[in-house]
Amino acid sequence: MVSYVIEGVYKQQKFRAFNYQFVRSVLDGKGSGGxxxxxxxxxxxxxxxxxxxxxxxxxxxxLCYFCEGDLEVSNLHRNIDRxxxxxxxE
Structure with a gap:
């Protein structure tokens, strides 16, 4: 499930950022979510x-950057710059 989306322009660069939450499968009982x-x-x-x-x-x-854990808005510019x-x- 997407919990929130941020999109805009930073330094003339179009960006999007998503935070996802997932839960373990009820059917197989594996995983703890995150x-x-x-x-x-x-x-x-x-x-x-x-x-x-x-x-x-x-x-x-x-071009996408994946990170475990919540999206921290304070790190958003750093991620875009990366x-x-x-x-x-390239």
């Missing part, structure tokens, strides 16, 4: 480089 967040920046060109960071991925014109750096290094 939270994770994704921060994304829009890429007009296809992202060509191989991604070596396990927390980064590319999907449908969005993605911008990766995109410029």
């Amino acid at each position: 939270n994770f967040s994704i921060t994304m920046i829009y890429c007009t060109d296809y992202f060509k480089s191989g991604i070596t960071d396990d927390n980064l991925f590319y999907e449908k014109n969005w 993605l911008r750096y990766v995109l410029k290094a």
Whole structure:
């Protein structure tokens, strides 16, 4: 379940950020659930480089950063800047 979404423009870069909450499966009783967040920046060109960071991925014109735990708004600009750096290094 998505608990909240933030989207906007930061340093002329379109971004989105999501916080997800999940619960263990009632059917199989495995897992304890938890939270994770994704921060994304829009890429007009296809992202060509191989991604070596396990927390980064590319999907449908969005370069994404995955983080365990809640999305902290105080870290949002840092996450966007990290993605911008990766995109410029491309």
